Amino acid sequence: MNKLVLVGIVFVTLLLGATFLMLGDGVGANDTMLQLGIAGAVAIAVISTFVSIKYIRQMQTDTASGELADENWDGIGEYKNEPPFGWAISFLALTIWAIWYMLAGYPVQSYSQIGEYNEEVAEHDKTFAATHANMDAATKVEMGESVFIVQCAPCHGLSADGIDGKAANLNKRLDAVAVKNAIIHGSNNHLLGSEMPMPDRNGLFNANSGALISDAEINAVSAYVSNGMSGSGADVFAGTCAGCHGSDGKGMAGVAPSIANYNPELVSNILAYGKKGAMGTMPSFNNLNKTQIEALGAYVTSLSSK
Numbered sequence: 001m002n003k004l005v006l007v008g009i010v011f012v013t014l015l016l017g018a019t020f021l022m023l024g025d026g027v028g029a030n031d032t033m034l035q036l037g038i039a040g041a042v043a044i045a046v047i048s049t050f051v052s053i054k055y056i057r058q059m060q061t062d063t064a065s066g067e068l069a070d071e072n073w074d075g076i077g078e079y080k081n082e083p084p085f086g087w088a089i090s091f092l093a094l095t096i097w098a099i100w101y102m103l104a105g106y107p108v109q110s111y112s113q114i115g116e117y118n119e120e121v122a123e124h125d126k127t128f129a130a131t132h133a134n135m136d137a138a139t140k141v142e143m144g145e146s147v148f149i150v151q152c153a154p155c156h157g158l159s160a161d162g163i164d165g166k167a168a169n170l171n172k173r174l175d176a177v178a179v180k181n182a183i184i185h186g187s188n189n190h191l192l193g194s195e196m197p198m199p200d201r202n203g204l205f206n207a208n209s210g211a212l213i214s215d216a217e218i219n220a221v222s223a224y225v226s227n228g229m230s231g232s233g234a235d236v237f238a239g240t241c242a243g244c245h246g247s248d249g250k251g252m253a254g255v256a257p258s259i260a261n262y263n264p265e266l267v268s269n270i271l272a273y274g275k276k277g278a279m280g281t282m283p284s285f286n287n288l289n290k291t292q293i294e295a296l297g298a299y300v301t302s303l304s305s306k
């Protein structure tokens, strides 16, 4: 027997011996998968060892044959062998494919992971919208509440009270500070969904007194609005604000938003554009789909109209 084969047998025996030692009690277990695995390990060890031996032996005994090229570098020459047929075919095919891919394939089928993600999200949103197309009002509010807990409660609090002034208290349309801020500085928050600013105090006339709104009037009307459109200040509201916000404060389409209550359109505009006010900055949200925005609108609207 050849010395190399002997080494191979010893090597395989050691390899399998170590495997059996590591398996321990498992070897005898009545487990078909395990026995299949062991058979596989034996086959891999035996085949790879003896195939290696075949090539090692070939390297030891092979003598080169063929016609040498004329060039010779310090005694090292080059044979004029034909390239192997399979290799030549693959090389040719790959070259053609590479040219096609550079010129036509990539630009046409350019793959974009972001594009695929967007497509999948759009696809999901479509099914989501279809599934929830006919939600009744109560279910909508419920969905709004669960989105709110995840997306909004970190700032607005679980009960939407604004966590001691961290964000707006949504159980109430506006507090006096917010109204005063809007009157003094104006407002430009796309609350109607488009650029439609409210003028600052230098553009607010009281039709009843025929003069620019005064500090006392600002305080009075702020209290009136934040009290849910009641109390003193009604005359200032009628003279200064009602022309745009309507006599009940509920707004007029395309002119001014409601400052008496929330409505789903107002909420969805605030979500789309964010809002800067007396309290701070409310971020815009572009990660919500249409159904979720409508649900949040229903939920926020329901809070202050309870």
Ligand code: HEC
Pocket (backbone or CB within 6 Å): 174, 178, 179, 180, 182, 183, 187, 188, 189, 190, 191, 192, 196, 197, 198, 199, 204, 213, 221, 222, 225, 237, 240, 241, 242, 243, 244, 245, 255, 256, 257, 259, 277
């Ligand atoms: C010329 C029309 C006009 C007049 C007059 C007017 N407003 Fe406005 N108001 C608007 C518009 C438009 C907006 C929305 C601006 C925006 O997109 O931020 C607005 C926004 C507001 C807001 C902000 C609401 C929020 O959620 O932040 C408050 C508060 C407000 N108005 C109160 C008043 C009061 C009180 C008066 C009267 C003293 C008044 N407005 C007079 C047009 C007007």
Ligand code: HEC
Pocket (backbone or CB within 6 Å): 148, 151, 152, 153, 154, 155, 156, 166, 167, 168, 170, 173, 174, 178, 267, 270, 271, 275, 276, 277, 278, 279, 280, 281, 282, 283, 285, 296, 300
């Ligand atoms: C990073 C904190 C933060 C998050 C998150 C947040 N908000 Fe706000 N939100 C604010 C702040 C601050 C204000 C007050 C802005 C101002 O001063 O007018 C506000 C104001 C609002 C207002 C307007 C209140 C008013 O009358 O002026 C609405 C409506 C609102 N948020 C709804 C939501 C909803 C719905 C979500 C969840 C999708 C949400 N917010 C998430 C911080 C946040």
